[in-house]
Amino acid sequence: MIMSASGFPSLALGCFLLAVAVAPHVVHGLSRGLTPGGGAVAPSASAAGLCASGITIHGYQCQEFDVVTKDGYILSVQRIPEGRAGGGSTNKQPVFIQHGVLADGSAWLVNLPEQNLPLILADNGFDVWIANGRGTQFSRRHTSLSPANPEFWDWSWDELAAFDLPAVFDLIHGKTGKKVHYVGHSLGTTIALASLSEGKLVDKLQSVALLSPVAYLTHITTALGIVAARSFLGEVGSLIGLAEFNPVSKPVTDFLEALCARPGLDCYDFLTAFTGPNCCLNVSTADLFLTNYPQSTSMKNLVHLSQTVRDGGLTKYNYEIPSTNMMHYGDASPPVYNLSNIPHDVPMFLSYGGLDSLADPKDVQLLLDSLKLHDVEKLTVQFVKDYAHMDFLMGVNAKDIVYTQVLSFFKNQH
16 A cells, blocks of 8 residues: 655545646647647647657657547647557557546556556557546647636536547547557546447447446445545535636645545545555655646536446436436436447457455446446456556556556457
């Protein structure tokens, strides 16, 4: 178990709220050639992006791209076209890697090159693409809105599934002409499942690997997570009317302090409190992770996740007022994402942990029940008894236990 030595301000890290200092993001100007709808564009000119900070320093080539979603968000995407040794075939299969909530693409890169998934994939002959979700430090731009405008934050993970994933898939497919392997962690699995259930991505998808898959949150086991979810659904004091959940803003830090003052809640070690007793994290790696996290997200996104805890199913955002739901959906209740609609022949790899407090094994079993009609030969499931949520992202032995299985799975898809 990793214990943060720096006290409350750097404890955070979970599904709904975290509290660690992050540097303010500088909004860059719009690159030329951007086209709404996810068209491929020229590499971004930004020298301060993820390539410079986490990839080229290890001797890998890296390209930065901007892509515009249909609703106008400008996402930063990084490409690692080859391994550190260079050379090799130019006919490489692309892999798209998607992070979870309150993180960005750099979350995959905190471990050494020999231990982190993107660089392992690159060294094994894949063309690697890393996404950064809207609102995070590299994706705080829009064709007409500023992050200071509350309308910029009027989205939940519904929009990530409907707009962000298809835009990046279009970029990758347009640049490579190939179908795409997908890897998601945590919320990155949720949005993939939701998108696939609505028939999106399928025509450009080769296979999908879901690490710590989250489709249901009925069985999360931490009191802290449950109280946080209830707080986002109820009266949350200083957070009322807040559009951006910025972990270093005073309203959010005040909220976190009040939350952790409740009897019976231990906020000293949020890493374990939210995600479970991760077995295999390096202390220095965890500290590095916490210097850059959490990233901002929308309050609406956290409320939506909290609704998933409360309601026990995977549905679109609930506006709580029947007439408002009717206006958005044509029904008094939000539509359900029917996971049985995912094409039964999509190759899927699911890996989950026995000690995960977010993607609890009971909830993963509910997900597997939803996939019971999936072609048996197309569904591969791995259970890692000693793993919790963050072990899949940055466990020092994840390469040997999980990533080798992901590599084998991808290489077996044709």
